Amino acid sequence: MNSSSSSSSHEEELESAMEENERLKTMIKQIQENYKSLQLRFIEMLQQGSAIEGAEEEPELVSLSLGTSPTGSQKDDQKRTTTNINGGLTLGLNPRFPSHENNSELPKEEDHEEAVVAADKSQVKRARVSVRTRCEALTMYDGCQWRKYGQKISKGNPCPRSYYRCTVAPGCPVRKQVQRSVDDMSILITTYEGKHNHPLPVSATAMASTTAAAASMLLSGSSTSQPPGLSSAVELNGLSFSSSLHDNSRPPLFPTITIDLTCSPASSNYISGRFTADFPATPRFPPANLNFSSPVADVTTAKQAFRGVFITL
DNA sequence: CGCCTTTGACCAGCGC
DNA sequence: GCGCTGGTCAAAGGCG
Secondary structure: OHHHHHHHHHHHHHHHHHHHHHHHHHHHHHHHHHHHHHHHHHHHHHHHHHHHOOOOOOOOEEEEEOOOOOOOOHHHHHHOOOOOOOOOOOOEEEEEOOOOOOOOOOOOHHHHHHHHHHHHHOHHHHOEEEEEEEOOOOOOOOOOOEEEEEEEEOOOOOOEEEEEEEOOOOOOOOEEEEEEOOOOOOEEEEEEEOOOOOOOOHHHHHHHHHHHHHHHHHHHHHHOOOOOOOOEEEEEOOEEEEEEOOOOOOOOOOOEEEEEOOOOOOOOOEEEEEEEEEOOOEOOEOOEEEEEEEEOOOHHHHHHHHHHOOOOO
16 A cells, blocks of 8 residues: 555656656757847847948947857867857857958958957956856855955945856866845855856756856847837747846946846746846947746746756755 | 965056 | 056965
8 A cells, every 4th residue: 555655656756857857848948949049130130230330330249159069179278269169068258349440351260269369358258147046155056166266345245255267177267256145145146257168067058058048138138229218028939038227326347147046936926037138338238137037837846947057966 | 285265465447 | 647446366374
């Protein structure tokens, strides 16, 4: 009797686990589809923008690498180009400024790489992905190995901001900042900057893919020019995105995507997070928030799945 | 011994 | 030009 009831409960557990697995697969598939469609839109807008705007106003071009690429080579690592590493899933925000001196034709590949490197050395490399999570630990586990190289008390926040450098591979340019939220000390704000020049562990690829999805939403939101003070909504593959004006009195210096995973579970029937895109207060980077909400049948499971991407213990 | 954290100093960017 | 702030460097010390 007991054995039959326990085996049935095991079957139920197995079944629910399989259902959860299916849901996770669906979510990943959605993210991939989002990325593809956004990439297509991005390319279309690039073509339209180059035809319409010409030399009048040059928008910042942001290239997002998600997934594997067959063209990666270790020689390119030191140059920090947009080339991907074979076998590794990387997140990279590599905005490119068209050359002011010579924007009539595309440079050769070598020149192009040098242009990207030069751009990286300026503010371009500052494109960031910020993740807000509830975490009691000092840092959020994300699959990578980090070495702390600095700590600062920032203005307006009594909690010190820690600076970490990726030590998985020597010379990896990726850095992250970790700071507790001034509003809620239990909220950990982790800001990633740069692009890994090495294959990533599985847990780190999960983080990379999710932040890359956020970055693609940023691209979608920021590429639609909207006047300040207005908000807009976009629906894509079942996910609804809304953007609104960021009302920070002092916007950040560099484009930053914020993934907010701190919402309370009992608040609604939606799995909801907030993707915030902060740009420098220049005409080139209009500030905007990207909010998304997606109806999910099993809120708890979905939230666990979503958070599992970030907190893999 | 190697790797890590800590921490004060230094530098660059920005606003006034 | 000056001061403030954020970000990085590097020396010193701790730990396994």
